[in-house]
Amino acid sequence: MQSQTKYYIQLISVCIGSLIVSYGLSEIDSKYFKTTHYWIPTLFFLLTTVGANLLLTSGDKQSKEFVFKTLALSMARLLVCMIVVFVYSLINKEQALAFTCHFMVQYVIFTIFEMSFLLKYIKTN
Numbered sequence: 001m002q003s004q005t006k007y008y009i010q011l012i013s014v015c016i017g018s019l020i021v022s023y024g025l026s027e028i029d030s031k032y033f034k035t036t037h038y039w040i041p042t043l044f045f046l047l048t049t050v051g052a053n054l055l056l057t058s059g060d061k062q063s064k065e066f067v068f069k070t071l072a073l074s075m076a077r078l079l080v081c082m083i084v085v086f087v088y089s090l091i092n093k094e095q096a097l098a099f100t101c102h103f104m105v106q107y108v109i110f111t112i113f114e115m116s117f118l119l120k121y122i123k124t125n
Contacts, residue, residue, distance in 0.1 A: 014110065019042045022042060026098075032097060033098050035099050036095070037095065041105075053117070085100050
């Protein structure tokens, strides 16, 4: 239970940090980062990271099923990310480039966090 609390505290810290980074980038007067929807990727990745954590931590971490679930979840998450960016670009063409850049920054931040958590999770007995 304590490790779950620690995980969620770290996740909230990563969310706040990435939100600050996105806000700072959105204040730059550049077509690559100037958007009013800088917070959407943070919310998206918060929800997908919590969902992935719940799916991956339920069950045996030593089985081949864990590896399969991890790979399948990574592929599904990437596919959903591409769909979200595509739909946003259809809805808001003016800010599509900036939104995509913010989305990519958030993707990298949350992927690093998720992989570091999974490595620690696998190593614990």
